[in-house]
Amino acid sequence: xxxGWRFYDADDYHSLENKKKMAExxxxxxxxxxxxxxxxxxxLRREESFRQAAVLACSALxxxxxxxxxxxxxxxxxxxxxQPGEAELKILFVHLDGPFNIIASRLEKREHxxxxxxxxxxxxxxxxPSTPENFITVSVEKSLPExxxxxxxxxxxx
Numbered sequence: 001x002x003x004g005w006r007f008y009d010a011d012d013y014h015s016l017e018n019k020k021k022m023a024e025x026x027x028x029x030x031x032x033x034x035x036x037x038x039x040x041x042x043x044l045r046r047e048e049s050f051r052q053a054a055v056l057a058c059s060a061l062x063x064x065x066x067x068x069x070x071x072x073x074x075x076x077x078x079x080x081x082x083q084p085g086e087a088e089l090k091i092l093f094v095h096l097d098g099p100f101n102i103i104a105s106r107l108e109k110r111e112h113x114x115x116x117x118x119x120x121x122x123x124x125x126x127x128x129p130s131t132p133e134n135f136i137t138v139s140v141e142k143s144l145p146e147x148x149x150x151x152x153x154x155x156x157x158x
Contacts, residue, residue: 003053003152005054005055006047006052006055007057008040008043008055010036010040013040017032018033022114022118025118027118027122027125030062030064038068040058040069041070041072041089045089048089059122060093061125062126062127063130064076066091066129066133071089093133093135093136094136094151096140097128097138097140098139098140098141100120100123102140103119103140104116106140107119
């Protein structure tokens with residue numbers, strides 16, 4: 001990115017089983033997603049250890065999924081933090097919000113292992129971020145430069 005931040009696409013970290021399941025039109029469940037989110041937490045943790053800021057494109061649909069990105073496996077009930085006193089990652093969640101039809105038409109144009117038919121299950125699963133989560137909501141109906149500007153100003157003024 002122009003900020004010199006590393007970019008990661010969460011889809012690159014799905015297991016073959018997850019990709020196969022989605023390709024067959026079967027929605028992923030919590031059990032499928034938790035190991036994937038823990039792996040993504042580890043990627044972000046590694047970047048933080050190098051003092052490297054990063055952008056992660058990820059469908060963290062539920063509040064619990066976002067907790068796993070912030071805290072790793074310790075966010076899941078009954079799991080103790082691996083290292084005592086390990087600080088939570090500082091993440092600003094950007095909720096790209098928009099109507100189903102616009103997102104569906106964009107998904108159809110993408111080369112992707114997830115068939116557009118699964119989009120409804122994602123909308124059904126979505127728990128939009130809410131206080132006290134650290135988030136901003138940005139409309140996907142804005143132009144890309146406007147979206148980028150809105151995110152940048154939230155980061156640098158927030």
